[in-house]
């Protein structure tokens with residue numbers, strides 16, 4: 001172990017109520033919205049296939065032209081209440097919303113730069129509208145903030161000269177001021193989701209970033225900050241030089257999901273996911289594989305079964321409306337969640353061996369186990385291998401408790417649940433009531449009462 005001043009300040013999961021609540025969300029919504037939604041991945045008739053929110057970094061659109069898009073920003077169809085209703089119907093328990101992406105355009109009227117929504121035809125405070133609308137729906141708000149700021153004259157990729165150092169000191173003050181401003185203007189937000197923290201200039205700011213994180217946590221007790229905000233004094237990110245997670249949860253699962261429990265190292269984590277392969281901001285032309293509702297429901301189940309949250313991204317258009325494909329997905333996911341949400345909310349890793357038919361989750365603080373079935377075997381027999389000294393008291397369909405299953409024990413801790421023949425057009429959930437105990441071998445159960 002090395003001595004660190006600016007490494008992780010905590011080992012193991014946070015146990016406070018704010019983090020317990022975050023841990024139990026299961027399903028969240030990401031929203032990427034900003035000036036990049038105006039070009040929507042194309043410029044002068046040329047379509048770009050990279051991530052649309054990065055269009056400023058391609059040569060097809062002159063940077064000065066992009067930077068002046070704030071004068072064209074007038075989202076007449078923007079209605080935060082309808083966004084929040086869509087999230088509610090989907091079953092999202094929290095939203096992560098872009099206050100400022102890499103282009104530096106602020107969706108709140110920041111006092112520390114002119115490059116904000118206040119200097120656009122729209123004028124009004126979009127962050128406030130989103131925070132208020134989602135608060136009203138009972139959906140927690142986390143604010144996305146990009147440290148990297150292509151618009152700010154004092155941003156540097158690295159600090160190579162005295163001039164760089166003087167400029168970057170100004171930038172550090174600016175960044176701190178904006179973060180304190182966000183936490184002061186929007187006191188109900190539950191956390192900050194940092195991005196744009198990989199450049200050498202920021203990675204060198206271990207002490208500053210550590211002090212800033214401490215200041216923010218003091219200002220907002222319970223604030224949730226992920227592993228991507230700061231590096232330790234050796235430049236180690238996400239995990240410090242002793243391999244301990246920085247921040248409150250691992251933020252590395254961007255467009256990817258852990259495949260097994262060992263991958264999450266006993267930490268909290270979220271997976272943030274795009275509907276197309278790699279588009280966060282609105283891209284008019286969705287090319288390549290577009291994930292279906294069933295795929296996204298399975299990703300949600302997989303994340304929850306491994307103790308994480310699944311956060312699905314929406315990229316509203318330049319006019320502020322949400323595209324039809326995303327509304328349809330939100331409805332499909334919501335329909336499934338209405339029936340099966342018990343297996344997602346306040347659930348986590350069950351400690352059962354992964355089976356081919358799908359995923360286990362466990363209701364936190366109980367012995368209730370959910371089987372989220374996606375792949376019904378031709379045999380109709382769902383294999384269960386319980387952890388040692390666990391007895392299955394009852395098995396029934398979550399959607400209809402009168403449909404029960406009599407587990408057939410096939411070895412000391414292995415069972416089959418036999419499904420009735422028939423089709424399963426939608427993934428379904430079986431609830432197992434379990435209790436600690438030892439089951440005698442090979443005995444067929446009494447029919448569950």
Ligand SMILES: Cc1ccc([C@@H]2N[C@@H](C)[C@@H](O)[C@H]2O)cc1
Nearest residue numbers: 032051053054195196254272280
């Ligand atoms: C290499 C890379 C940099 C930044 C990103 C940003 N993180 C996502 C959450 C989006 O904001 C994307 O623009 C993605 C990939």
